Amino acid sequence: MSPQPGTLYVVATPMGNLRDMTPRAVDVLGEVDIVAAEDTRHSGRLLAHFGVRARLLSLHEHNEDERVDTLMNRLQAGEHIALISDAGTPLISDPGFRVVRAAHRAGIRVVPVPGASSPIAALSVSGLPTDRFCFEGFLPARAGPRRRVLEGLRQEPRTLVLLESSHRIEGALRDLVAVFGAERQGVIARELTKAFETVQSLPLGELLGWLQADDNQRRGEFVLVVEGAPDADVDQAEQDRVLGLLLAELPVKKAAAVASGILGVPRNALYQRALALRDH
Known part of the structure; x- marks a missing residue:
């Protein structure tokens, strides 16, 4: 009979202030079979601070591809694994995406343990x-x-x-x-x-x-x-006024590009309007 698959926990750790570590994160890291960490030395010091004794396995951008099968085999054998990064929430511009995707495809439960995120x-x-x-x-x-x-x-x-x-x-x-x-x-x-x-x-x-x-x-x-781009809903009369001034000195394509920078309206829309004004 096949063992029940384990669980993959995606665990957030502090960005700097150690008091941002959640009690739940400490509990999970202390209970799993393996902690997959970006830098095992850095994470080892973090876990030691919280009195967590865990088996660490490196998982970083240079070895993630080769680690996927190893971690999937362990999860399918019933082991529980926590995934952490050097700081903050894993996978946010950090390694781990391939592992989480593989876990989902294999029908393995993936559980977030939220916390700090820059x-x-x-x-x-x-x-x-x-x-x-x-x-x-x-x-x-x-x-x-x-x-x-x-x-x-x-x-x-x-x-x-x-x-x-x-x-x-x-x-x-x-x-x-x-x-x-x-x-x-x-x-x-x-x-x-x-x-x-x-x-x-x-x-x-x-x-x-x-x-x-x-x-x-x-x-x-x-x-x-x-800040996001300002509202592009510029009055049509204002668009025509700016385009008219520019078309007197510039080719259509250049006039539309300059008007786009002035008005914050998409260049393609202004190009079509400039063609209509030129041909009017």
């Missing part, structure tokens, strides 16, 4: 709309690809939540100013729950200046929260 923590204190938001994780490291991604997000109406590292934060903010404009509201949430936690809300242009003025504010781990 994107949600930053969003909650940002002062920006939270009813609809878009989590984009880390932007590309290089300026060219990063700007292309931001161009694709420029008209996104939902609040944007981004992650960034200390050595890329200034470049990311500079590109946000260039693509979104200096007046779009932004928030830096730095080192959340840690000793030097900082939450600063300013228009993007001022936020970049604030960051550049203080070397200390360019250290640590960052969440960027950015």
